[in-house]
Amino acid sequence: MGWLDKLKQGMKKTATRFSSATVADLDSLEEALITTDMGVKMATELTSLLKKEKSENIKQKLSDILIQKLTPVAKPLEIKKSDIPFIILMAGVNGAGKTTTIGKLAHQYKNQGYSVAMIAADTFRAGASEQLSRWAERTQCPIFIGDPNEDPAALVYKSLEDLKKNPVDILFIDTAGRLQNKTDLMGELSKIRRVIQKHYENTPQETILVLDGTSGQNILSQVKLFGEATPLTGLIMTKLDGSAKGGVLVALADSFRLPIYALGVGESVDDLQSFTAPDYVNALLENVQ
Ligand SMILES: Nc1nc2c(ncn2[C@@H]2O[C@H](COP(=O)(O)OP(=O)(O)O)[C@@H](O)[C@H]2O)c(=O)[nH]1
Ligand SMILES: [Mg+2]
Numbered sequence: 635m636g637w638l639d640k641l642k643q644g645m646k647k648t649a650t651r652f653s654s655a656t657v658a659d660l661d662s663l664e665e666a667l668i669t670t671d672m673g674v675k676m677a678t679e680l681t682s683l684l685k686k687e688k689s690e691n692i693k694q695k696l697s698d699i700l701i702q703k704l705t706p707v708a709k710p711l712e713i714k715k716s717d718i719p720f721i722i723l724m725a726g727v728n729g730a731g732k733t734t735t736i737g738k739l740a741h742q743y744k745n746q747g748y749s750v751a752m753i754a755a756d757t758f759r760a761g762a763s764e765q766l767s768r769w770a771e772r773t774q775c776p777i778f779i780g781d782p783n784e785d786p787a788a789l790v791y792k793s794l795e796d797l798k799k800n801p802v803d804i805l806f807i808d809t810a811g812r813l814q815n816k817t818d819l820m821g822e823l824s825k826i827r828r829v830i831q832k833h834y835e836n837t838p839q840e841t842i843l844v845l846d847g848t849s850g851q852n853i854l855s856q857v858k859l860f861g862e863a864t865p866l867t868g869l870i871m872t873k874l875d876g877s878a879k880g881g882v883l884v885a886l887a888d889s890f891r892l893p894i895y896a897l898g899v900g901e902s903v904d905d906l907q908s909f910t911a912p913d914y915v916n917a918l919l920e921n922v923q
Contacts (some may be wrong), residue, residue: 656922657684657692657693657922660685663684664680670880670882671882673851673888676884683699696919696922697916697919700911700918701911706891707886707891708910711842711893713743714839717839718804719801719803719837721839721840722839722840722841724806724807725823725841725864726844727846727856729846730845731844731872731873732811732844733808734769735844735896737766737768737769737903740770741773741903743804744773744775748804750803750805752775752778753807754780755807755808755810755826756809757781762808786826787822794829794833807826807830807838824864827864843857846871846873847872847880850882853886854882854885868892870896870906871896872898875905883914894909895908897909
């Protein structure tokens, strides 16, 4: 199955709601848009734009507006050769898909000929390092692992010292996603950043927030909270093959101008895709009559 088919499958819930809302009946369309998790504000804004639309083809108009909103954020993650080592810090709540996404990205970059390494800086959760180690083994990347509960920043420091002797093109840093306390989160992420910057100025080049596409509107508060804790450069949304309500991407594009680098559409190594706004909107609106 192609990724868009997976995406469509994931959005079936949305699509079913859409199918009971005809574009001729804009109030029910507004309700359907809200249930895609794009948010009440966005749904209301879209519907009022459509109410003013003179042409017959309201669905086309809706599609055009959505594509226009999503196009600026649908950007692939670019590795700049002049910026090597290219350091990518992965942030996100527990279970969002950070570790899996690192595995998938490492696989892609290895296939493109880059050398890749990983630091398992989630030293708190039992099993987190083992999980990343399995990805490191599969993708044949060197990995740095700490002792249980070792200070993540200290592990990053040691790893970077070692990498000076054995340089790589791309370095992924996996982090713990503890969100109980904003001060903790901010403290930990900024400590890791400071350590990185001691070794390389203007790094990490990327701090990517990984978001679970099934968490609905909660995603928006995660972006806000993490964004306050650390400067984010982009987003990756996972689990769009599940019961995702894809409208949340529209809400993200509207609320934050952060690029959405990739979408996770499954648990295997190839299930990570960049997205293009037209394909995405087509999948989202497929069942609108
Ligand atoms: N269906 C699906 N599952 C995913 C995807 N990405 C990650 N997962 C699963 O979600 C769970 C949590 O992922 P993990 O990478 O451990 O999250 P982390 O805690 O942020 O590191 C694991 O069981 C993954 O296999 C995805 O795109 N689709
Ligand atoms: Mg993890």
